[in-house]
Amino acid sequence: MIVYQANILFTSSSTHFDVYERGYIAVDECGIIQGVYHTLPEDFAYDQLVDFGDKLLIPAMNDMHVHAPQLGNMGIAMDMQLLPWLNTYIFPEETKFADEAYAETIYYSFVSELWRHGTMRAAVFATVHTPATHILARAFNEAGMGALIGLVGMDRHTPATLCNTPAEWAAGMQTLIESLASMPLIKPIITPRFIPLCTPEMLRSMGEMAKQTLLPVQSHLSENQQEIAWVHELEPEATCYGDAYHRYGLFGQTPTLMAHCCYTEGEELHLMCEQNVCAVHCPTSNCNLASGIAPIRKFLQEGVQVVLGSDIAGGHHLSMFRVMQYAIQMSKLQYVSSNSQYPFLTLSEVFYMATKAGGAFFGRVGSFEPGYAFDALVIDDHGLSPHHLIASSPIERLERFVYLGDDRHIQHRFCQGQEITQP
Numbered sequence: 097m098i099v100y101q102a103n104i105l106f107t108s109s110s111t112h113f114d115v116y117e118r119g120y121i122a123v124d125e126c127g128i129i130q131g132v133y134h135t136l137p138e139d140f141a142y143d144q145l146v147d148f149g150d151k152l153l154i155p156a157m158n159d160m161h162v163h164a165p166q167l168g169n170m171g172i173a174m175d176m177q178l179l180p181w182l183n184t185y186i187f188p189e190e191t192k193f194a195d196e197a198y199a200e201t202i203y204y205s206f207v208s209e210l211w212r213h214g215t216m217r218a219a220v221f222a223t224v225h226t227p228a229t230h231i232l233a234r235a236f237n238e239a240g241m242g243a244l245i246g247l248v249g250m251d252r253h254t255p256a257t258l259c260n261t262p263a264e265w266a267a268g269m270q271t272l273i274e275s276l277a278s279m280p281l282i283k284p285i286i287t288p289r290f291i292p293l294c295t296p297e298m299l300r301s302m303g304e305m306a307k308q309t310l311l312p313v314q315s316h317l318s319e320n321q322q323e324i325a326w327v328h329e330l331e332p333e334a335t336c337y338g339d340a341y342h343r344y345g346l347f348g349q350t351p352t353l354m355a356h357c358c359y360t361e362g363e364e365l366h367l368m369c370e371q372n373v374c375a376v377h378c379p380t381s382n383c384n385l386a387s388g389i390a391p392i393r394k395f396l397q398e399g400v401q402v403v404l405g406s407d408i409a410g411g412h413h414l415s416m417f418r419v420m421q422y423a424i425q426m427s428k429l430q431y432v433s434s435n436s437q438y439p440f441l442t443l444s445e446v447f448y449m450a451t452k453a454g455g456a457f458f459g460r461v462g463s464f465e466p467g468y469a470f471d472a473l474v475i476d477d478h479g480l481s482p483h484h485l486i487a488s489s490p491i492e493r494l495e496r497f498v499y500l501g502d503d504r505h506i507q508h509r510f511c512q513g514q515e516i517t518q519p
């Protein structure tokens with residue numbers, strides 16, 4: 097048993113922070129939290145006490161929607177909306193992942209960059225290329241970090257060099273299921289690109305695999321108005337975009353992550369609730385691609401689970417702290433433009449989304465309650481505000497770090513109890 101001492105903050109619920117000023121957290125040999133304490137119980141048996149002094153100790157970040165092969169596009173090419181952006185900038189880049197040497201370079205950097213920004217687990221889109229996708233899984237495994245790895249299926253309306261067939265996709269998934277079985281923190285996830293790029297045969301094959309394996313599903317939903325109009329043309333029988341996935345067994349039949357949901361309302365919102373489909377809010381991406389402002393407060397009011405994603409390269413930054421900040425700021429724009437109908441998001445709400453809500457896709461991850469995996473960051477915020485630091489509460493210090501801090505202020509990173517040094 098190791099005991100860590102620090103200013104501990106986490107969100108067991110979205111409404112408030114649990115704060116243990118100069119508190120203690122006990123972690124067993126398997127990396128599981130045994131208890132969190134204001135004062136250590138008398139005669140508490142432990143092997144080692146690690147004192148992080150006045151620093152902050154918080155759960156590590158979970159990025160629930162991110163495209164690993166788009167690392168090279170991060171921070172550039174923001175002059176178009178979704179569909180032309182994909183064709184002009186993204187698909188030519190993803191084609192390069194047929195080359196395993198290129199995939200190895202980018203994917204190892206990707207994992208290293210996630211680490212740098214304090215993200216210990218992620219739900220990741222790879223490409224249609226099976227060998228490259230194995231390399232991505234290996235990069236996470238070697239780092240000791242967690243991931244849901246998505247071999248993308250797409251077989252229409254894209255250049256042939258970036259298509260796979262349903263049979264190729266299913267065969268690739270089979271090899272991933274086998275090799276990921278020996279990687280404890282890594283699992284495959286069924287990943288249709290989105291309805292416009294998947295034939296009914298592809299979607300059927302994916303739905304069947306979900307049913308047989310109970311693997312989770314991730315895709316894109318109602319991100320952009322041109323995209324939604326296209327889905328209505330392609331799937332005229334579906335009552336909404338979400339229903340197009342649902343008909344194939346890809347909308348909550350197994351745990352499901354749907355990114356964006358900028359225009360989800362009415363029937364689709366109802367279906368998300370009923371099917372327990374999780375919305376992945378990607379505010380940086382929605383801003384950069386001029387997609388829209390997802391009605392997150394409404395989702396929360398209706399009982400839809402919401403988590404956060406960086407969605408690079410739609411999003412321009414891998415830091416989930418940047419994503420949290422955008423989530424709050426976009427919700428404030430929505431608050432103003434809705435005549436105050438939808439109260440804006442709070443820090444504890446967005447922090448909960450990036451930690452405990454997203455972490456649920458990996459097991460008991462994202463909180464410091466007993467039984468949770470010790471995924472944690474030690475934040476050294478000295479220097480962020482030298483004159484006011486002493487007077488600030490732990491919550492104010494966390495807020496200042498979210499708005500002003502960066503990877504230089506993350507001093508230690510843990511995943512499942514293991515300290516992860518630079519991958």
Ligand code: GUN
Binds near residue numbers: 178182316381
């Ligand atoms: N929809 C389908 N593919 C993509 C992608 O790569 N990024 C985003 N933001 N939306 C998508």
Ligand code: FE
Binds near residue numbers: 161316355410
């Ligand atoms: Fe995306």
